Amino acid sequence: MVTNVTSFGRSGLYDWLVQRITAVILAVYFVTLFGYLLLNPDLDYQQWQKLFSATWMRIASLMALMALCAHAWIGMWTISTDYLTSDMLGGKATVIRFFFQTACVVLMFIYLVWGIQILWGI
Amino acid sequence: MVLDVLELLKRKDPSITYRRSCREGVCGSDGMNINGTNGLACITPVSSVVKSGGKLVIRPLPGLPVVRDLVVDMTVFYKQFEKIQPFLINNTPAPAIERLQSPEDREKLDGLYECILCACCSTNCPSFWWNPEKFIGPAGLLQAYRFLADSRDTAINERLANLEDPFSVFRCRGIMNCVAVCPKGLNPTRAIGHIRSMLLQRAT
Numbered sequence: 001m002v003t004n005v006t007s008f009g010r011s012g013l014y015d016w017l018v019q020r021i022t023a024v025i026l027a028v029y030f031v032t033l034f035g036y037l038l039l040n041p042d043l044d045y046q047q048w049q050k051l052f053s054a055t056w057m058r059i060a061s062l063m064a065l066m067a068l069c070a071h072a073w074i075g076m077w078t079i080s081t082d083y084l085t086s087d088m089l090g091g092k093a094t095v096i097r098f099f100f101q102t103a104c105v106v107l108m109f110i111y112l113v114w115g116i117q118i119l120w121g122i
Numbered sequence: 123m124v125l126d127v128l129e130l131l132k133r134k135d136p137s138i139t140y141r142r143s144c145r146e147g148v149c150g151s152d153g154m155n156i157n158g159t160n161g162l163a164c165i166t167p168v169s170s171v172v173k174s175g176g177k178l179v180i181r182p183l184p185g186l187p188v189v190r191d192l193v194v195d196m197t198v199f200y201k202q203f204e205k206i207q208p209f210l211i212n213n214t215p216a217p218a219i220e221r222l223q224s225p226e227d228r229e230k231l232d233g234l235y236e237c238i239l240c241a242c243c244s245t246n247c248p249s250f251w252w253n254p255e256k257f258i259g260p261a262g263l264l265q266a267y268r269f270l271a272d273s274r275d276t277a278i279n280e281r282l283a284n285l286e287d288p289f290s291v292f293r294c295r296g297i298m299n300c301v302a303v304c305p306k307g308l309n310p311t312r313a314i315g316h317i318r319s320m321l322l323q324r325a326t
Contacts, residue, residue, distance in 0.1 A: 002288070002290055004289070013292070013325055016292050
């Protein structure tokens with residue numbers, strides 16, 4: 001058992017499951033959105049705004065936004081624990097890794113709040 | 123075989139050092155990197171790794187500290203193997219003769235027990251290169267599943283509890299180098315998939 005407190009859910013199984021579920025959510029959301037764009041080649045602003053004002057679209061977009069944040073956190077955390085280690089960077093690795101992880105989490109929080117503001121500002 | 127080339131070289135220069143023992147792919151001593159791919163020197167024909175007129179480049183197993191020439195320090199590899207408690211745990215009173223297993227239950231261990239711990243798989247695994255102290259590696263996980271799948275073992279919960287952290291099992295990214303290089307044709311990635319399923323069943 002390896003102890004870790006900076007991963008998304010403190011459990012490898014939980015992170016693994018979240019990573020996969022969020023991947024499915026993101027795939028469905030973006031494929032659907034791409035399909036919508038293909039089916040509406042002469043899309044105008046009113047139609048686009050109407051789409052994003054609908055409650056179901058807000059739910060889907062918020063879900064995709066949250067999924068993106070969780071997915072990115074797990075992914076970036078994994079990258080940081082693979083490459084920003086003492087084997088690769090020496091003694092300062094912990095400081096660099098922790099700074100990187102904190103920066104990622106803060107950035108994701110900013111994107112989440114900003115995203116909600118955009119979605120509900122329509 | 124590549125081992126014969128090494129034997130020839132050693133006759134010319136006795137200082138060349140490598141491990142070998144059974145010379146027939148059973149002991150797992152002569153795992154090394156042959157033209158970029160890990161394998162056992164004793165069962166790898168030169169013709170299978172060298173194109174006509176090509177070079178034969180032999181390196182020690184990647185990712186482990188080199189002791190000398192082709193000999194690597196396998197301490198961390200064995201440490202990971204030790205972590206998974208590679209022995210049968212059964213707290214019920216021992217029967218008079220032996221713990222019997224049905225042929226079906228015994229069949230579940232096929233493709234698992236054959237591992238000879240040559241370390242070809244783990245040392246060809248990028249996840250093991252980056253986190254050799256934390257990620258158990260394909261060899262250790264294949265053995266972990268060997269005991270999880272054993273009908274005579276009673277410590278499934280304890281074994282699984284030791285594996286659910288973000289590193290031990292879940293650092294596997296499904297690269298499948300382990301499957302590609304295993305000289306015994308085993309499939310650690312499939313075993314890791316089974317462990318994940320068992321963890322999921324236990325926790326959902």
